[in-house]
Amino acid sequence: MAVTEQDEQTENPLLEGLRLRRTPEPCALVIFGASGDLTRRKLFPALYALALRRLLPEQFAIVGVARSEETHEAFRDRMEQAVREFGRDEFRQDVWDSLAEGIRYVATDFADEEGEDRVAACLAELDEERGTRGNRLFYLAVPPAAIGTLIQELGKRRGRGGWKRLVIEKPFGRDLATARELNATLDEFFTEDEIFRIDHYLGKETVQNMLALRFANGIFEPVWNRQFIDHVQITVGESIGIGGRAGFYEEAGAVRDVFQNHLLQLVALTAMEPPIDFTADSVRNEKLKVLKSLHTPGPKSVVRGQYGPGFVEGVEVPGYRDEEDVAPDSETDTFVAAKLYVDNWRWADTPFYVRTGKRLPRRATTISIQFQAAPHPPFEDIASEGLRPNVLVVHIQPDEGVSLEIGAKVPGQGMTIRSVHMDFL
Structure with a gap:
């Protein structure tokens, strides 16, 4: 991002590290459970709002992963309708079209090697096409019972290039015992600063x-x-x-x-x-x-x-x-x-x-x-x-x-x- 003359004049080195960068680094956002209600009602309207405000990096891509069979085009069309229906901002076709260029869909439950390979191949392709540099943000919008296995598979395949971050939606486990078990699985494959346990209400x-x-x-x-x-x-x-x-x-x-x-x-x-x-x-x-x-x-x-x-x-x-x-x-x-x-x-x-x-x-x-x-x-x-x-x-x-x-x-x-x-x- 180019720095304007005004930015240079108002820049304060004492605030370095205390405020967010205006746009994050290039990355690919991978949404597991992309066919669900949360993705339609919350995630894509929020992503569109970020795109509208130019808060997404130019080198950005979204991969929806779910079990249901769907083409890239059908998934994009469905998410466009979701943004129109649930988004709070005025819908601009040019903003959506720019965001949609980086949207892909992979049909798999990620429980078999073939499904893992398809997701990995899609991400490698996006690294080349969109310049996402191997940076991955995994968003787990899946039932609690599926999270543990998914974390293990992601951890085993995380690779060495780029950073990896993990967002886990509530509920976090079914009870205290399963929440502790899930934390133990997370600790095995990810560091604490790579894990974001979130409640979208906040x-x-x-x-x-x-x-x-x-x-x-x-x-x-x-x-x-x-x-x-x-x-x-x-x-x-x-x-x-x-x-x-x-x-x-x-x-x-x-x-x-x-x-x-x-x-x-x-x-x-x-x-x-x-x-x-x-x-x-x-x-x-x-x-x-x-x-x-x-x-x-x-x-x-x-x-x-x-x-x-x-x-x-x-x-x-x-x-x-x-x-x-x-x-x-x-x-x-x-x-x-x-x-x-x-x-x-x-x-x-x-x-x-x-x-x-x-x-x-x-x-x-x-x-x-x-x-x-x-x-x-x-x-x-x-x-x-x-x-x-x-x-x-x-x-x-x-x-x-x-x-x-x-x-x-x-x-x-x-x-x-x-x-x-x-x-x-």
């Missing part, structure tokens, strides 16, 4: 803004504790059902699909102590302290449920047990709610109410912090609505923003108080 703008809200504003941190906060509510609600994901959902349920990753990440961001800096290690260490402090909830503090048949926006929809490929006597949870406690100095005895579910009345993800009521409000007898506690709500999706509920005087004669919202979008 990429949402308002989730990241939670850190700025807390630690960049002096008015919040002094009252962000058990003395001033009555309780916290975190909701991850979806109005859709499981769609075509019965195979995955029957194995996972709401606890493994959302609770143990998305919800607990939001709990950690809300409850964590200020990190010494905003490097990945520092933030992760503070989140880990929160997770280690969580009190294991008992049966009376957990509710599990499953959606039944009904109507969504006037359209009749089936219940979970009536969904295709779901067992008629399935006990899989599609809703879970829990009352959690963080057993540390800051949050002792402050409940965190968390819940997630499908087929709820509306799609909404929010973090609500309800503060303690005023100890002796002089307006209690004359307030028209009664004085409600102050509530700070962080809206994550579908509409991002922050709102604060406060008490204010109703215009006119007399002293009547009502709750109003200050919205920051």
Whole structure:
């Protein structure tokens, strides 16, 4: 990338290493599980957004790998439709065409040598055509049961040329034992700085803004504790059902699909102590302290449920047990709610109410912090609505923003108080 005169004037050598390069090095992105929902809804719209902002290297290629038979052209067309449907940015055909030139598809389950050879041959061809220099970013958007074998095969065939990096989507294993087993397999073939265990929820703008809200504003941190906060509510609600994901959902349920990753990440961001800096290690260490402090909830503090048949926006929809490929006597949870406690100095005895579910009345993800009521409000007898506690709500999706509920005087004669919202979008 050419350096402009302005770049040279504003360059600061003291910041070297503290900011990301504008574009990464040449590489080939290999997506395993490319026929899945995650690739369509999240990965390709995100890749297109990067291309639109010129944040991808010129020497870049994408290889989709999945079991279903499909041509390069058919895969490109399907991903183009996904970007049009799920992307947030204006669709520009020239940007997509430029990105699509480097897109390939390989049909294999990568469990046999022939399949491995086809992927390797495709990557070698792209090294020549696209100049990707043997650099590989492997994205594992596959079921947890397939990850261990796939890591072993990738490790055995990693080669010596270029760097190799590995991105693993949640859920990471099925339970503690399988997660530890998976970590042992990773350690055998990859170094820790080559491994990226991710939760795509952390990429949402308002989730990241939670850190700025807390630690960049002096008015919040002094009252962000058990003395001033009555309780916290975190909701991850979806109005859709499981769609075509019965195979995955029957194995996972709401606890493994959302609770143990998305919800607990939001709990950690809300409850964590200020990190010494905003490097990945520092933030992760503070989140880990929160997770280690969580009190294991008992049966009376957990509710599990499953959606039944009904109507969504006037359209009749089936219940979970009536969904295709779901067992008629399935006990899989599609809703879970829990009352959690963080057993540390800051949050002792402050409940965190968390819940997630499908087929709820509306799609909404929010973090609500309800503060303690005023100890002796002089307006209690004359307030028209009664004085409600102050509530700070962080809206994550579908509409991002922050709102604060406060008490204010109703215009006119007399002293009547009502709750109003200050919205920051």
